[in-house]
Structures are given as structure tokens and as C-alpha cells.
Amino acid sequence: MSQLGFSINLAKCVGCRACAVACNAELNTVKGTRYRTVVEKQGGTETEPKRLFVTMSCFHCEEPACLKSCPVDAITKDNKFGIVLIDQDKCIGCKYCAKVCPYGAPRFNETTKKMEKCTFCVHRVLNDDRSALTGLKPACVNTCIGKALDFGEDVGNTGTVPSEFAPRNYTIPSVTFDWGWIELW
Numbered sequence: 001m002s003q004l005g006f007s008i009n010l011a012k013c014v015g016c017r018a019c020a021v022a023c024n025a026e027l028n029t030v031k032g033t034r035y036r037t038v039v040e041k042q043g044g045t046e047t048e049p050k051r052l053f054v055t056m057s058c059f060h061c062e063e064p065a066c067l068k069s070c071p072v073d074a075i076t077k078d079n080k081f082g083i084v085l086i087d088q089d090k091c092i093g094c095k096y097c098a099k100v101c102p103y104g105a106p107r108f109n110e111t112t113k114k115m116e117k118c119t120f121c122v123h124r125v126l127n128d129d130r131s132a133l134t135g136l137k138p139a140c141v142n143t144c145i146g147k148a149l150d151f152g153e154d155v156g157n158t159g160t161v162p163s164e165f166a167p168r169n170y171t172i173p174s175v176t177f178d179w180g181w182i183e184l185w
């Protein structure tokens with residue numbers, strides 16, 4: 001199995017939130033649940049302030065806690081590319097998946113009363129029978145003006161995680177963090 005994942009270059013992210021807007025537009029979540037957010041962290045000193053932006057969504061973990069917690073097996077992990085999806089026909093909206101996800105990925109939709117999350121734009125990145133990659137990127141990656149966000153196969157699970165990020169060994173998220181020229185936060 002190949003594992004699709006995100007690569008995030010924290011040195012290039014300017015916090016414009018274009019990724020979040022693109023996600024909302026692509027998945028028609030403008031008036032509903034939002035699957036991607038940009039977290040801003042401030043630190044440093046009065047004379048040397050620092051700002052760090054971290055784009056967050058589902059990281060399509062190798063060991064998804066959400067999948068293990070679902071009492072009705074509504075959450076699945078694609079065998080070929082590792083995309084974690086929620087079947088809306090099976091979901092009962094119990095919110096167990098949201099309680100165990102360390103990244104806040106599953107979100108409750110007040111209108112449908114079901115859980116939703118990033119789909120990795122599966123309709124864009126995989127062909128109709130989901131047997132091959134199309135060559136297209138998820139909307140968030142495609143729209144990133146600073147080229148801070150990328151995706152690919154087997155990107156790994158590397159790089160020092162931002163502070164307050166859950167330990168990697170909990171779910172093995174498919175995300176690599178590149179700090180570039182930024183000093184570790």
C-alpha cells in the first residue's frame with residue numbers, strides 16, 4: 001500500500017489561509033463544517049517576536065484513532081492509498097471520532113447531524129474507480145500561494161512537530177514538517 005500524506009514547510013507559510021478557503025470552496029463547506037484551519041502561534045520576546053502558522057486538517061494517519069473508535073464502522077481507510085473517509089450513510093453522529101482524534105479533524109455538521117472531515121479531495125486525486133492517482137492535487141495544496149503545503153505518496157512521518165502537536169506514535173500521522181530556516185519554536 002502507498003500512503004498519501006501532506007508535507008508542510010512551516011518556513012514558507014504566511015498564514016494567508018488560502019488553503020482553508022480552497023477547501024471550503026472545493027467541498028462546498030462554506031456554510032457548514034470546515035475541514036482545514038490555520039493555527040497561529042505567537043512567541044519569542046518583546047524585542048524579537050515570532051509568529052508561526054500551522055495548517056491543520058486530517059493527516060490520514062497510518063493508525064487512525066477515529067477509525068478504531070467508530071462503533072458503526074463508518075470510518076474506513078483505503079487499502080491502496082491510505083485515505084481515511086467517513087461513510088455518511090453509516091455515520092450516526094456520535095462524535096466518538098472527534099473525541100479521540102489528536103488533530104481535531106472530525107467535525108460535527110449541525111445540519112446533517114453527522115461527522116465529516118478532510119477527504120484528501122479523493123474526487124480529485126484518485127480516478128473514478130479509485131485505483132490510480134489522477135495527477136491532480138487536493139484543493140488546499142493547489143491553492144497554497146507560498147508553496148508551503150504539498151502532498152504525495154509516502155511523504156513519511158518526519159520532522160520535528162510544532163509544540164502542542166500530539167506525539168507521532170499515537171496515530172502515526174502522514175505528515176512531514178519542514179522548518180526550513182525557522183528556529184525551532
